[in-house]
Amino acid sequence: MVATNSVLPIATQASTHALAQAIDTTTESTFKFLYFGLHGRGELIRNLLAYGGAKFEELSLDWPAMKKDTPFGVLPVLYETTSDGTVLELSESQAIERHLARKFDLLGSNSWENHLVDRYYTSMETLSVNFFKVLFAPLEKRNYEAEAFYRDHLPRWIAAHEAHLAKNGTNGHYVESQFTLADLKTALMVDRILLMVPKGLEERVRGLISEERTPGLWKVKETVNAHPRIAEWKKSERHAQIDAGTKGFFKF
Template identity: 25%
Template sequence: MAAQGPVACSCKLTYFPIAGACEKVRLTFHMCGKEFEDNRIAFKDWSSLKPSTPYGQIPVLQITYEDGRVHEFAQSGAMVTWVVRNFDTTRKLYPEHDIEKVTLIEEVRGLSEDMYRAWGPSLYMGMGRHQNFGHPEDWPAKDETVKMLREKFLENELPRYCGFLKTHMEKNNGGAADQGFLCGSEVTIADLIWLPQLRYFQAGIADHVMQNIKLRYYYNEFVLDDKCFCCCAVRRSVALLISFVTPAFLIPCRR
């Protein structure tokens, strides 16, 4: 159900001091013009906080209503949807009154989840969770395998998914891949979800991947506040930087 007016409440968003799974939620708050407490906890404090979280993970969003009621929930995708339904007075980020548009948004959103699943094995093995994939704790080939998986992802999966994005850009913007946004002329939550995911591969965070590529940006008259990795809060005048990658835009950058 689309927002009928901003809900009177305060919002506390808890996550680590990184972009990660939380960045799309931060972006959505900023795009909706809703102030929130951006509670960034130190990694050293996570073990003491973990038992109190719904699923032993963050982000967690805590809502405090005017009457004192407190509601807390997890899952970043649910948070994005909750924020736009309650605070997007323009009804453009997630236009539920337009069933075809919102279906398109969900389709593009699903592509983001698909790419994350493709990246997941190399990510989690690199984090030392290789036993979850059937490998012994003492596994001498771990580093070599992680490098191989990430390079294959770069060679095959990243260009494939970014090709899908280019197709959507062209199809939804009159044939021009460098105009508009993923689902048309207006920013939607599909862009807010994809933006941090693509920035991750550009930011020099992932070993073996970032030593090999740079990403080309489309600016589309929007800018991003790189200092805080969130949208500037001036809604309607300044929004965000959108970046897209296609096979043709993969530029070798070996250090």
């Protein structure tokens, strides 16, 4: 749901101890999300909120007017209101993602599992940066950048992740049979690569990522997308709008 007003919530001014206590003792938080009508850096945050069954709405965006009132002058920003009325302003996409993953128990059950989750979650940042080069390339250079991405970056990422997923039994998870932040990040990464394919390179992509060629990654994608709350979100009108907005913005 997108809010009709464009007024930003006012963050509660309090000590770090008081803010931490509000987070740790809240019985149910609500959220307001500020981002463009695109997937981009907002997609995993939306997926995490959906997975956690959180009550959230997207704020109507007036970016020129709002930019000065955000922590770093960049998006996304997430506002969490705890059950006692404390308003927390959360910024920087990876920091927001980790915060939500902690809240929804998606970081593993011990220190080693936490490392594994973080390892495979953060390994996707370099892949994302190089994928963005494809998306933002001038149209006449898009296929060139895409070929470089498919040749130089994607195969290494696939090999490393497939090896780990096979060791874990190709069961759709990175850690035992738990849903984790790494699962959700991988699922959306595979979805984005399959959604944003330059014309003429469809077979190239199918030769790299498919149920037959990448069974581990494919199983993660299917497992995450089959989760009832994720599936409901992906079937929503808002998700369809964001899909269309993303493809339209990048001219795919």
